[in-house]
């Protein structure tokens with residue numbers, strides 16, 4: 196099993212049940228994540244068709260992967276319908292690799308904090324692997340998301356207060372030695388899973404990367420996974436260039452936008468986008484690096500714009516949750532600014548199902 200390395204100070208650590216970040220407080224990455232050649236792609240293996248490019252080996256699967264890539268002619272982009280696999284959100288990608296990593300480590304019990312989708316994904320894959328799971332959620336989490344967690348047999352702990360209070364309660368359990376932190380924000384194994392979005396897109400587009408990829412941006416789970424995946428593909432010579440990555444935050448919970456464009460650019464309110472109410476992303480430094488290295492940006496979308504796009508998605512047969520409507524909703528501004536040109540090839544990730552909301 197590959198070691199961890201600190202993303203900030205460079206210290207190396209043996210993977211272990213108690214280790215979830217560096218002693219300096221920064222997030223961990225895998226040392227020497229593979230960047231080698233891919234064998235022939237076997238789609239029957241789902242995301243594990245890319246196992247040779249992942250730092251985690253398969254120990255659990257529900258056949259996840261290969262979500263459709265479809266035209267959205269009215270928007271002149273392609274949509275990656277990434278809510279369509281086992282847990283109704285893109286988080287299944289990271290849950291499959293995180294719980295596989297838990298199996299590699301011999302973990303019995305996992306904990307996670309989440310507004311719902313990541314919790315449901317971790318609980319589902321823990322159930323599949325026969326591990327115990329305890330999931331910390333906000334007291335106002337969507338009932339459909341809570342139910343998806345509870346029905347796996349996982350323990351649900353609801354926490355009053357803001358999203359950070361939920362993380363704090365979960366970390367108390369981690370620090371008490373209660374269980375392994377299967378965090379979508381912190382665990383390097385989670386980002387191995389979300390990197391498969393990039394690999395799938397490259398294959399689905401006949402080994403060409405799009406010019407730009409647009410995703411919702413909270414903790415950056417999908418955003419950073421996509422960046423790491425495209426970077427490995429570029430390093431291995433499968434694509435010429437990393438796409439420009441645009442992360443879309445909820446107005447009022449837009450720390451990355453505020454850092455880049457000033458407080459006013461991220462101000463406002465958008466509680467409709469419940470899945471990305473993150474004011475202190477665990478991997479904020481890495482998010483800025485991904486934006487700079489890819490030539491992308493971050494922007495914020497307000498509630499009215501999100502609601503209009505949400506309705507529009509549904510009227511076009513795309514039954515998503517409100518959170519991910521921020522990504523296509525940002526296209527108008529990206530085009531108005533000229534950062535996305537009329538002839539750019541753009542992929543927009545739609546990341547959560549309407550069935551849970």
Ligand SMILES: [Zn+2]
Nearest residue numbers: 201204217219
């Ligand atoms: Zn460190």
